[in-house]
Amino acid sequence: MSVTILVGGQWGDEGKGKVVxxxxxxxxxxxxxxxxxxxxxxxxxxGREHRFHLIPSGILNPATLCIIGHGVVVDPSAFLQELxxxxxxxxxxxxxxxxxxxxxxxxxxxxxxxLGEEMRGDxxxxxxxxxxxxAYEDKVRRIGFRIGDLQKPVFLEKKLRFVLRLKNExxxxxxxxEPFDERAILDExxxxxxxxxxxxxxxxxxxxxxxxxxxxxxxxGAQGVMLDxxxxxxxxxxxxxxxxxGACTGSGIxxxxxTRTVGVFKAYATRxxxxxxxxxxxxxxxxxxxxxxxxxxxxxxxxxxxxxFDAAAGRYAVSSxxxxxxxxxxxxxxxxxxxxxxxxxYESKGELWDHPMANISHLKHCEPVYEDFPGWQTxxxxxxxxxxxxxxxxxxVERVGELCxxxxxxxxxxxxxxxxxxxxxxx
Ligand code: IMP
Numbered sequence: 180m181s182v183t184i185l186v187g188g189q190w191g192d193e194g195k196g197k198v199v200x201x202x203x204x205x206x207x208x209x210x211x212x213x214x215x216x217x218x219x220x221x222x223x224x225x226g227r228e229h230r231f232h233l234i235p236s237g238i239l240n241p242a243t244l245c246i247i248g249h250g251v252v253v254d255p256s257a258f259l260q261e262l263x264x265x266x267x268x269x270x271x272x273x274x275x276x277x278x279x280x281x282x283x284x285x286x287x288x289x290x291x292x293x294l295g296e297e298m299r300g301d302x303x304x305x306x307x308x309x310x311x312x313x314a315y316e317d318k319v320r321r322i323g324f325r326i327g328d329l330q331k332p333v334f335l336e337k338k339l340r341f342v343l344r345l346k347n348e349x350x351x352x353x354x355x356x357e358p359f360d361e362r363a364i365l366d367e368x369x370x371x372x373x374x375x376x377x378x379x380x381x382x383x384x385x386x387x388x389x390x391x392x393x394x395x396x397x398x399x400g401a402q403g404v405m406l407d408x409x410x411x412x413x414x415x416x417x418x419x420x421x422x423x424x425g426a427c428t429g430s431g432i433x434x435x436x437x438t439r440t441v442g443v444f445k446a447y448a449t450r451x452x453x454x455x456x457x458x459x460x461x462x463x464x465x466x467x468x469x470x471x472x473x474x475x476x477x478x479x480x481x482x483x484x485x486x487x488f489d490a491a492a493g494r495y496a497v498s499s500x501x502x503x504x505x506x507x508x509x510x511x512x513x514x515x516x517x518x519x520x521x522x523x524x525y526e527s528k529g530e531l532w533d534h535p536m537a538n539i540s541h542l543k544h545c546e547p548v549y550e551d552f553p554g555w556q557t558x559x560x561x562x563x564x565x566x567x568x569x570x571x572x573x574x575x576v577e578r579v580g581e582l583c584x585x586x587x588x589x590x591x592x593x594x595x596x597x598x599x600x601x602x603x604x605x606x
């Protein structure tokens with residue numbers, strides 16, 4: 180038996196989809212544990228590009244059971260569009276299951292997300308505007324709708340009457356926006372119900388059965404540790420827990436059954452949306468890394484902010500999640516640089532910090548402390564084994580692991596499966 184958690188070690192977009200795709204071949208089940216269609220993974224398999232938002236990228240392997248766990252918030256319309264897109268490209272989706280306990284994004288959630296952002300003005304968070312925050316707010320407020328509610332039309336109608344009163348009050352009185360119509364929502368969601376029904380399950384017995392039978396399970400996190408609602412750069416975070424702990428609560432797998440926690444990190448840092456980003460390269464070099472690394476969001480198309488690898492944040496992610504194995508992606512993007520930096524800590528108000536401070540204003544204005552490395556200035560794309568990498572590149576990779584406190588077991592030097600250099604399969 181093995182239960183592996185895969186978390187994003189930075190601000191999301193670390194290339195987790197590619198790693199899930201790599202590991203899915205060796206596992207029986209992939210469970211997505213949190214987030215919603217704010218996430219976006221691009222996986223290139225056999226020369227074809229596949230985009231994932233809600234459906235685990237493990238679906239590319241027809242033998243893998245893919246579960247959307249109860250910690251995820253599912254926009255049924257986005258789910259069905261994604262499902263149909265994958266089916267149209269020939270992917271077998273029969274092995275896909277959604278937990279009846281997963282909450283739904285309702286039509287008023289994206290509207291409230293957008294209006295809330297506009298009202299914040301200069302303090303806006305830069306959300307994906309997919310309604311993810313408002314959906315989690317309602318879950319915690321205990322007025323959320325769950326996927327299983329699609330199978331209970333009478334309950335759905337009764338509850339919607341009550342919830343919509345609250346929502347329309349906020350929409351019209353606070354924001355001066357149009358109210359939502361109960362009948363229209365019901366018709367829309369009952370229409371989805373029929374199409375989603377075959378995928379809805381009580382996943383508790385499925386997951387417990389897999390644990391009892393000693394199956395190999397992979398828990399797929401979305402976003403990253405620095406966007407975690409508790410550990411991240413609050414309030415510039417997402418509304419769920421993209422951490423190892425979140426993977427347990429979002430799937431129902433107990434921490435005592437976890438056998439390995441893998442952290443995926445990019446060889447440099449990126450962030451979308453607002454919030455402190457100490458190593459940011461707001462200059463021509465950042466622009467060039469953005470172009471070479473094609474750093475534009477899979478979900479919103481927004482240009483990602485670029486920075487040097489932040490090992491102070493990396494160490495914080497490794498130690499607070501128990502990451503025992505690191506994957507370093509997009510190393511090839513640094514191939515042309517003559518010098519590369521790694522941030523090892525921050526100087527703030529005359530103090531040296533070895534981890535990100537909670538005070539967001541201090542984190543915003545701190546001075547990163549750097550270690551400098553010579554670039555390798557050779558293409559790494561042709562490397563097929565770790566040993567094929569130039570010595571300067573290996574020195575950089577190994578120093579990243581050393582500073583973060585875990586070994587780098589996999590290095591990725593390009594988008595394809597053949598560009599993945601596995602030193603040790605992290606399962
Ligand atoms: P939300 O999750 O849409 O509420 O957005 C909150 C913050 O998380 C914003 O800064 C988003 O850009 C960021 N975010 C959400 N999902 C992702 C992701 O999958 N990758 C990177 N950033 C994300």
